[in-house]
Amino acid sequence: MSYALTEEQQLIQQNAREFTAEYVAPAAGEIDHTGVHPAAIVAKMVEQDFLGIFLPGEFGGAEAGYLSYALIIEEISRVSGAVASILISHASLAAYSIYRYGSAAQKQAFLPALCQGEKVGAFAFTEPGAAPGAGMHKVTAQKEGGSYVLNGRKCYVANGGAAGLYIVFAQTNPEAGAQGISAFIVDSGASGLSTVRTIGKMGLRGCQSAELEFNNVIVPAANLLGAEGAGLAIAAEAQAAASIAEGAMVVGIAQAAMEDAVKYGKQRIQFRRPIASFPAIQTMLAEMAANIHMLRLAVYDAASLLDNGEPFANEAAIIKLFAGRIGQSALIDVIQIEGGYGYSQEMVASRLYRDVKGACLKNSSLDFPEKVIAGNLLA
Template identity: 80%
Template sequence: MSYPLTEEQQLIQQNAREFAQEYVEPAAAGIDSTGVYPAEIVQKMAEHDFLGIFMPGEYGGAEAGYLSYTLLVEEISRVSGAVAAILINHASLAAYAINRYGSAEQKQNYLPFLGNGQKLGAFALSEPGAAPGAGAQRVVAVKDGDSYILNGRKCYVANGGAAGIYIVFALTNPEAGAKGISAFIVDGKTAGLAVARTIGKMGLRGCPSAELSLENVRVPAANLLGPEGAGLTIALAAQAAASVAEAAMVIGIAQAAMEDAVKYGKQRIQFRRPIASFPAIQTMLAEMATNIHLARLAVYDAAKLIENEAAFTTEAAMIKLFAARIGQSALIDVIQIEGGYGYSQEMVVSRLYRDVKGAIIKESSVDFPEKAIVEALLA
């Protein structure tokens, strides 16, 4: 059983694979080692229309659809989870939010720059020590004439510092709690917006994470994304779309790990035969291949729902739940198959293991996926 891809989608998949092998794979280990943002690779992705692959043609996008985009994410993830994470935060979160909820003027003002790579996108939702809008350092937006003044802090902002456009979530009505959160499009060069510190991570190290400080950041009222109080709705919708892309990322990483384990299992000799011939190893590989295959079918199906503008949030939650389980399981089994070598930094699975964990926990939904699934069942 396989998912039917069009000829165009197959070409995009092949192009993405060749791009990853030519430009990303040679730099992947170095990106992980140094943690340096791979600006040249991101620019190359822009030149190949990857940054705006599913965006509308009228705003400079390739208009290839969300399924083609997940194919792209999967192929890049096979060689570098960090580069894939940069793309997901840019496209599935920032660009998706503007494309779905932005006014015609906002789309015209920002999507072309996001699509052609002149500006990278980022999603500033999380805050230090508490849920958005709940902590002592929460970001509050106060109306001042035809502008809003934003003050507070955001943390774990992926693409933070490298981004030129931020989707910043702030309280416009503190008394309403989460229902009083609104979303704003904020230019990265706006006075008062600064990187307070960079946050080191165990994986996805080339995708920068930052804590942002907002001190009297003046944002035009025209940059309010959607109506006041719609912030939580926008955040949940973008996170659901990102969950599908992140699952594609998990699939790419797990696929690469499985292929490495198969190669190792054929070469490693124990008791005068390759360890791949041992039933225990074969069982692990068979379960791994099955889980990856099923996850891939689910991701492609959900991606098609997104591009058809159909309801997809329940499917996204299911995919998030399943990908989290099979991604970690696959990498643990691969390390077990490769033994001491798999645990060493000399083998690629060390990086893949750290990256797959980041793919699973990054931009987690405000609700656990189990809760979203059960709510849909009981509705």
């Protein structure tokens, strides 16, 4: 599909395909098996400028745009959802938040290290037991002189434990409820910040998820991102940007699964014919291909909106809604086509199924996508 990709975007896509074939594909099974952050592959992605691919050159980025980034995510996801997930948490959530809401000094201080891979970024929003700011472990930030003191717990933080920098959402004004949440840039080496545990997951297993504890962590007031109370707006925009990338992730995973099913369907003989000749199999493949095509168009379109500085929250919600529906159904159909073999760990479909479920759950937008889309319709 061309989608009027520029020559540069096509080269980036081709380069990402060659990169993943050479470095990511051989390690994908092992990454899934061990569930350990693949630092060597992240280092290789740094060499390719993937970590700051859409960020401005003045901060060490490649300035290639969000659509180019989405193309890279799609290619990586074809072979490893976990590696794509690492990049999304780093780029769409952590780096993007600073790029969009950081002061000039904060961008200068933090973006170069993120672009050059000196620090991997992570986004600490979710809290154990209840919605952020509502439960007994909520993270609070108390202002004391020129600093804030953070206490509480975050859970499910992707890249947790491997990251060098966290965007942490904490309540600066508990009386204001969700409107009292602020965002902070926190160095992973800050005293009092510890990884309580890594959380085992069914998929995206090399993208470590951690529970973090903040025990009187002192954060300079200069690391407040945006204004006090702006946390929800920052989280909403970053999560919308991440939804576009997660849509690209679902496209990549589903495309890989479909190609596997086509190959299998041509080879597998039943009743003296390849199973791909049966109408029931062709119907599943055709629906899969149509859905992947539509989702890909939606992803490229939303990424282009972001690149053009236009609003993209509605399109990101549409992607989230559609990707959630078609990603899992594609993988269930692929396993059906591949029969008992598809269900076995000898075939790649079972890993892709576990990964696509994670891609759809990874970062819920603050509101359900249906609510965002209907809200825009009814406004």
